[in-house]
Amino acid sequence: MTAPAERHTFVVVSNRLPVDRVIEPDGSARWQHSPGGLVTALEPVMQRMDGAWVGWAGQPDLDIEPFESDGISIVPVPLSREDVRLYYEGFSNDTLWPLYHDVIAHPQYHREWWDAYVRVNRRFADAAAATSEQGATVWVQDYQLQLVPKMLRETRPDLTIGFFNHIPFPPYGIYSQLPWRTQIIEGLLGADVIGFQRLADANNFSRAVRRLKGFPTRGSTIDVPLVDESPGVRAHGPIAGGKPFRTVIARQFPISIDALGFEELARRPDIQARAKEIREELGNPKKVILGVDRLDYTKGIGHRLKAFGELIADGRVEVEDVTLVQVASPSRERVEAYRQLRDEIELMVGRINGDYGHIGHAPISYHHTSYPREEMIALYLAADVMLVTALRDGMNLVAKEYAATRIDDDGVLVLSEFAGASDELKRALLINPHDIDGLKQTILRAIQMPRAERRTRMRSMRKRVFDHDVSKWSSDFLEVLMANGRKGGS
Numbered sequence: 001m002t003a004p005a006e007r008h009t010f011v012v013v014s015n016r017l018p019v020d021r022v023i024e025p026d027g028s029a030r031w032q033h034s035p036g037g038l039v040t041a042l043e044p045v046m047q048r049m050d051g052a053w054v055g056w057a058g059q060p061d062l063d064i065e066p067f068e069s070d071g072i073s074i075v076p077v078p079l080s081r082e083d084v085r086l087y088y089e090g091f092s093n094d095t096l097w098p099l100y101h102d103v104i105a106h107p108q109y110h111r112e113w114w115d116a117y118v119r120v121n122r123r124f125a126d127a128a129a130a131t132s133e134q135g136a137t138v139w140v141q142d143y144q145l146q147l148v149p150k151m152l153r154e155t156r157p158d159l160t161i162g163f164f165n166h167i168p169f170p171p172y173g174i175y176s177q178l179p180w181r182t183q184i185i186e187g188l189l190g191a192d193v194i195g196f197q198r199l200a201d202a203n204n205f206s207r208a209v210r211r212l213k214g215f216p217t218r219g220s221t222i223d224v225p226l227v228d229e230s231p232g233v234r235a236h237g238p239i240a241g242g243k244p245f246r247t248v249i250a251r252q253f254p255i256s257i258d259a260l261g262f263e264e265l266a267r268r269p270d271i272q273a274r275a276k277e278i279r280e281e282l283g284n285p286k287k288v289i290l291g292v293d294r295l296d297y298t299k300g301i302g303h304r305l306k307a308f309g310e311l312i313a314d315g316r317v318e319v320e321d322v323t324l325v326q327v328a329s330p331s332r333e334r335v336e337a338y339r340q341l342r343d344e345i346e347l348m349v350g351r352i353n354g355d356y357g358h359i360g361h362a363p364i365s366y367h368h369t370s371y372p373r374e375e376m377i378a379l380y381l382a383a384d385v386m387l388v389t390a391l392r393d394g395m396n397l398v399a400k401e402y403a404a405t406r407i408d409d410d411g412v413l414v415l416s417e418f419a420g421a422s423d424e425l426k427r428a429l430l431i432n433p434h435d436i437d438g439l440k441q442t443i444l445r446a447i448q449m450p451r452a453e454r455r456t457r458m459r460s461m462r463k464r465v466f467d468h469d470v471s472k473w474s475s476d477f478l479e480v481l482m483a484n485g486r487k488g489g490s
């Protein structure tokens, strides 16, 4: 840790900081870098551009001064216990999350949660403004902070502002349920560039802009009249009626992973040995099927278990031959819908194992835990078939990680067409998770697929993931952002 950082020319704003506060056995606290994809992607840019990261440290009622960690300036935004309950668990995870994922669960609408969302977004915007140099570039991340672009533009018209939405943007028929639908659209339109995972998300957003604001859109550009904005906002030019406007770009920038980093780990002899050991510990079944998800109702874990259970019940899969390993990492455990989901999934696992397991062999090896990255990669290497059956998913990085680690060009990916990754990984076996019979057929096809076909498909998927890795994602976004942000400048 060093002295507080001052103002910066590049600022990332996200709900969570890229560091975790770890309490040592002696009671002292230290900061641990959390090596997520976003950090890996942005680290070089951060260092080159004197970057700062504004976000919450993950613990309520913790007010700490800015500090430096691994060459990145960290600017913590404090959240009280009440803020966490209303803004984070409430509006972000129990209103926006289900609404943006096709109302798979019922979104809860509470005015008290919305008020907290506005209040906390303002706090993030103020922190970002105070951290940004004149003319700096600010990149706001994700659905928890959709009001920040407008709030920032009002106080700091000199900034170039980008926004990236990691989750889907829903069709207008669903989005229009939101009591605060116009405020959120206005919040996002404060950005110069709004990035989405898929073309469909960007199109849904543009349609919502037309319906709610009536602004003209052409392809990925939206003309936002300056009438509502504070003086000093840069105009891009006049529109037909002679009024000044600014151009906002809304388009897809599919996120990716640090493919090389995953491949390097997959080459490590100890991780390869661990993959073999995992198969042995499972009793050396002929085929290992794997699912890895946060325990979330969007991931379609129940649909996958149903299909697998029926395959055993039908006698089309023998429990001695095939084992399903399901890692369900704990998530949002204070939100009621997540507690219920856990009960439902664990009931299903218990029933299938109880009905079809033998002493010493269970059809499903279920783990409600979070593993170290090395163990995850060993699991990917041990799995003949990877099941990604999301009912709706912005991208799904697990699908890309599986491909990146398969240095042997082996393994079959079964992938939901409702995950953003299906736009890119076209040689996966694409499925509709709601179609249980179709899913069962596809699992059988995956188990029986000949080696030559597995190789061709995996090679093609690996090429895509390596050609479009996370650093390409960030450089593509920033290139468009710089170009559009500058257009209305000096």
Ligand code: GDG
Pocket (backbone or CB within 6 Å): 166, 167, 255, 292, 293, 294, 327, 329, 369, 370, 371, 372, 373, 376, 393, 394, 395, 396, 397, 398, 399, 401
């Ligand atoms: C959101 C969007 C979008 C999971 N369990 C463990 C573990 N993981 C890692 C995976 C992967 C990440 O967590 C999960 O990423 P996903 O993309 O699959 O899903 P979300 O968490 O829902 O992410 C999603 C993403 O944002 C990025 O824009 O793709 O659509 O919903 O990296 O490997 N990692 C470790 N132990 C675990 O037990 N170490």
